Amino acid sequence: MIANDTEHAPRKNRHHASPARPLWYAPDRRLRTKHAADQAIRVAEQIGSADGPQETLGEEVLFVSLHTCAFQVNRRAARPAERTRWTRRWETIREYIVQRNLGLVYSMIGRFSTRRTDEDDLLSDAMLALTRAADRFNPWRGYRFSTYACNVIARALMRRGKRETNYRRLFPVQHDVSFERADTPADLGSDLYVERLRSVLDNNLGALTEIESRILAQRFPASREGKLTFQEIGNAVGLSKERVRQIQNVALSKLREVLTGDPILQ
16 A cells, blocks of 8 residues: 555655655565665666666566665664665666656657647656656556556646646737737737737836746747757757746746736736
């Protein structure tokens, strides 16, 4: 039986500074054995070796080892140095599991990809979902990790689709920062909405910073052919693509807030 999030790791780590965040595990008495600890150490060492694992590591072995590492990190009697070593083993095994299952990410993106969703966004959400699935998978429940992970990824991509729908409801046109052009306004939004949006940008009523304006301009250019990915923008401005994504979302939130409070659009 899987305990809820507050039963184990969060409570056990409350009095420890390390690791930075609690490591969840599905409680099982087998995690307490010396055999489980030795197996987890061996698996982590094989994965971390220059040649990689010399044997095919089964799914159950990997996840039992992952949960064993988390259990060891959360032991009250564990010393800081010991806890750090177990955390590194946990990270090594978790990363190996994620890399070994990357095919699930691209398979699910292929099912949910549409012209209305950005591939960078889908990939980011799907990768995060795969990582969360690896963190939360219980090897003793009787189903395969691929089944569990696909469900987690699918839910994440569906949430992304809903967010995109909400964005398009507030920003119904493809535009540049000055909104000099609107694509088929009859289909995508009213002339009044586009006019107010243009006014907000022209007068910077959203208090956008220079970098926010630049990112919006490159993410929503007048021509679809000129649209840049988060990675391309990040390379140009010296930021990670995730940071570029965050800045874009902040800028869009500022614009939405102004438009939501615009009395003319009420």
